[in-house]
Amino acid sequence: MSNAVSEASKPEKPLRTLDIVNAGLAKRYRAERRFRRLGLAAIIASLAFLSMLFADIFWKGHTAFRQTFIQLNILFDPELIDAENLAAADYNGFIRKALEREFPEVSGRGDRRELSQIVSPGAAFILQKQLRDNPELIGQTLPLWVPANDDVDMLMKGHIDRYAPEGERRLSDKQLAWLKRLEEQNKIQKKFNKTFFTAGDSREPELAGIWGATVGSLYTLFITLLLSFPIGVATAVYLEEFAPKNRWTDIIEVNINNLAAVPSIVFGLLGLAVFLNFFGMPRSAPTVGGLVLTLMTLPTIIIAGRAALKSVPPSIREAALGIGASKMQMVTHHVLPLAMPGMLTGTIIGMAQALGETAPLLMIGMVAFIVDIPGSFTDPSTVLPVQIYLWADSPERAFVERTSAAIMVLLAFLIAMNAVAVYLRKKFEHRW
Amino acid sequence: MIKKLIPLTAAVALLASLGSVQAQSSRDYISIVGSSTVYPFATVVAEQFGKSTANKTPKIESTGSGGGFKLFCAGVGVEHPDITNSSRAIKSSEIETCKTNGVAEIVEVKIGYDGIVLANSKKTDVMQLTLKDIFLALAKEVPDPKGGKTLVPNPYKTWKDVNPDLPDRKIEVLGPPPTSGTRDAFVELAMEGGGQMIDSIKAMKKEDEKRFTAVCHTIREDGHYVEAGENDNLIVQKLDANPDAVGIFGFSFLDQNTDKVQGAFVDSVQPTFEGIAEGKYPISRPLFFYVKKAHADVIPGMREYLSEFTSEKAWGPDGYLTDKGMIPMPEKERKKFAENVKNLTPIQ
Incomplete structure (x- = not known):
């Protein structure tokens, strides 16, 4: 009896293992391709995130390796320096004088203050160090490159929009005009930022280092x-x-x-x-x-x-x-x-x-x-x-x-x- | 094998020598702790002091005002800090802790003011807020808008709901978390100030002061106020990306980012340098530092550092601290505190 049923249900061609395998083969290949593609996609996605991170950091950070400097003719006035006590001299005064010689038309307390703000407040320490290392400079006038203030640096690097209304940027119209003149005379330049690699921390970005x-x-x-x-x-x-x-x-x-x-x-x-x-x-x-x-x-x-x-x-x-x-x-x-x-x-x-x-x-x-x-x-x-x-x-x-x-x-x-x-x-x- | 043993013995010797380093016997630099709001100003003075004198540059840790007092009041001796910065006055409980640990004489120095601003992106129009608006927009519980004395969970969704004169924008405020000194000052000055403008809340102050403080100091948690972390730079960036949002941060960050964000008028005063200096802007707070008198003559450079900080070229109206966004005190106050510092007059 059971024999008869099995006889009747038997297909015309016997179903061999190979056929079963063959029938499912396309599906299995598809599954494998899908799996591989998923793996590949995961790698591409993580690489994309990584490169986005690197690109963002590089894009934001590469400008920091260059820093804006301003050239000033500094006179180490012997009358204002006590050779015994070099640290006590008024180095900010030397910078102010040099700026005033550069821009003789600037007068008035407010304007002069604005003028002195284009140079980093750390410039005085650079002069101090220069003089300490070479005391024979007293009485000479030297063209020295001193770091510009961080706002000037940001302007030169294009992070401050110079066409924005005056109240919306940290530099005034007057300061922009002075900087433009320095630029025309080639007295403001971007140089390699050595300070970044040699200095300790500072609250002035242009003086800060790692x-x-x-x-x-x-x-x-x-x-x-x-x-x-x-x-x-x-x-x-x-x-x-x-x-x-x-x-x-x-x-x-x-x-x-x-x-x-x-x-x-x-x-x-x-x-x-x-x-x-x-x-x-x-x-x-x-x-x-x-x-x-x-x-x-x-x-x-x-x-x-x-x-x-x-x-x-x-x-x-x-x-x-x-x-x-x-x-x-x-x-x-x-x-x-x-x-x-x-x-x-x-x-x-x-x-x-x-x-x-x-x-x-x-x-x-x-x-x-x-x-x-x-x-x-x-x-x-x-x-x-x-x-x-x-x-x-x-x-x-x-x-x-x-x-x-x-x-x-x-x-x-x-x-x-x-x-x-x-x-x-x-x-x-x-x-x- | 012997080679292997060398680093081991070296390590053991090092450990032993470290163990024997008991509390340092002397310290040749000033150690300062305290508020993250005062940190940007104190660091500038410290740097100036370190570069222009023969002393080492003071070490400044930004621990927050409360954390600063905890370290400061732990005792007298070189292992404890000499100065703590604070964006609020010292509490009587902290003076007590100090006393029990032997820190009997503390000199209080007020250095200037800081404004807390509510700012939004320049891409939208400037907001005209009142303290009452701020309270209604941000408190967790507000008086029922339908009338009555009961408090209901804050129902306001847009600024227009709060005050018909305000724009029809969703209330979305990015502000400091509860651990921040800025948050303390904000709830004290803006939220309490705003609460006082509402009769039913004002009445509560007389009847039940604790309840009043709780209502004013609890900020809504339904997503309209977002705690943005301690990093104010991040808040500025988020405001730039989302013109509908309003951020709460210190004035110095507004000062540095005037091209991106604008400060809202509060009670029709804009947060400007002059507005805060004249005391017209309502959300401004004094900044302090506290000096351990017992250390003044022990740690080298203490007196010079104090005189640098209290000199006109630092905290005066044209001083370098104002360049960093600190609002100077009136001349009379400056004179008074400079005198205190000179004589090291302790608080009573």
Whole structure:
């Protein structure tokens, strides 16, 4: 009976597996193409966002590397300078005089004040330094390039519309006319902005630089590296090679993994409570910053280190032990050298993370206005990302381009560090 | 193996030496904390002071007024700050905390004024507001527009609803979050001021002062007031992109962005330098800093820094602080506080 039914339902041609496969083939190819396209689209989208970010930062920031300077004929009037006390001379007076010689027709207190405003208030310090380095200049007249005020700089870079009504821009019609005359005489020019790379922070955008923050970052990272690398490697080696597998090591492992995900501000609070309040270390010092960032990067280094140790094949360990090496010799002579590239990569990535961190430093006072370049590990200092944050919050418009330029510098550091990590991995990587 | 041990021992030695660094025994720079509103002015003075004298440039942290007092009042000694900036006067509770921690003598220095502006994009017309309009547009609870004494959740959707003379635009205000000193000053000056203009709210002040403060200090949370973070630059950018929105920020940001935004008239006074200096503009507040007298002769450069800050070339009407947007005090007040600073007269 069942035989009869199956006979009747049998198609004329027997359906073979191949046919079933063939029938669904087009659909499967379509699905695969769709999947690939989705993947490609995801990559394109993320690349597009990334390039938009870079393009925006570059577009806003590239002008910051050039700065407007004004040429003035400065007379170091011997009657106004006391050779014994160079610092006490009225350098602003020299600049005012030079401007008045340049524009003899300007009179009246208000106009003269406006005239002196086209030059940076920091120009006086440049003269002071010039004279301190070369005291023989007294009595001479020198054509000197001094930085222009930030508003003039913004005008020259096209960030201020010179055709806007007078009340809506920060430069008056008179100032525009003077600048135009300087421009015609070629006495106002954009030059490479050396100050940006050599100075500390300043409230005058034309005098502000990132060197102070860079030095602070270097000091902080040095402490971080000095502490986190040996501690991290030692922890990873002990946990991976020597520690017994029991409940305690499990708890430690879970905790390390958890620490890697703790928001960084928590480490800042810890630093405030332990390093500042308990040990009484100085506020705003790179030492404390380095300690806090060590706590933050340790989990990253330990996890990367353990992964690197795990990837060393057991045969190497067994061979070493087999020819009579002690366990410690096995680790230090064989396993650790083979795992080192992976550990270094993890360390560099951890360092790059620490370089970009601001939140934990907020609590220990490294988010501060610091003009002097730090000279030691205990001097007050700030770091690159904090400098970016502080500039982004400043009202002066010229800080917008400097913020972007500082981001470019920070990105350059990050890319360099990651490139080193990639290079190390490629060069020393072993494949088994 | 020995090579491996070198960094380890170095690290241990470093840790040990750090542990032994007890509280620094001396400090050769001034440490300043406090308000983010005073920060742009204090930093300019600090820089000027650092460059024109042989002293190191003071270190200035922007911690907010409240955070500044907390650090300032923690004690006397080089590990505690010497000066705290503030966008409000010190509270009696803070003076008490200071006293219990041994900070007995504090010198109060008023440095000038700051205006809080309500601004919108230049692409639209300038607004003519009154304090009452501001209160009605932003308070969480307002008197029932249909009459009666009861308070209802704020029903106003557009500025025209608030006051028929105002434009028919959605109420969309970008302002500082509650942690900000600007917000404190804004609710105190504008919202309380506006509340007083309404009879039923004014009556409440006499009957139940706490309730009055709560009503005036609570800003609506239904999306018409957007907390835009502490970054005033961001608010200016958002206003430029959205001409219908109104932003609340400090005068110095208006001063730097006159080509993009315009300040609304409040009680028919425009927020200009002169308007605020003469005290006509209603939403302006004094700025202060507080000095620990015990530190004045311990930290090098303290007296010079104080005299730089209180000199005419800094806080005078033509001084460099006014270039940064600070509104100077009248001459009489300047003289009085300069005298206080010279003699280091503590507050009683």
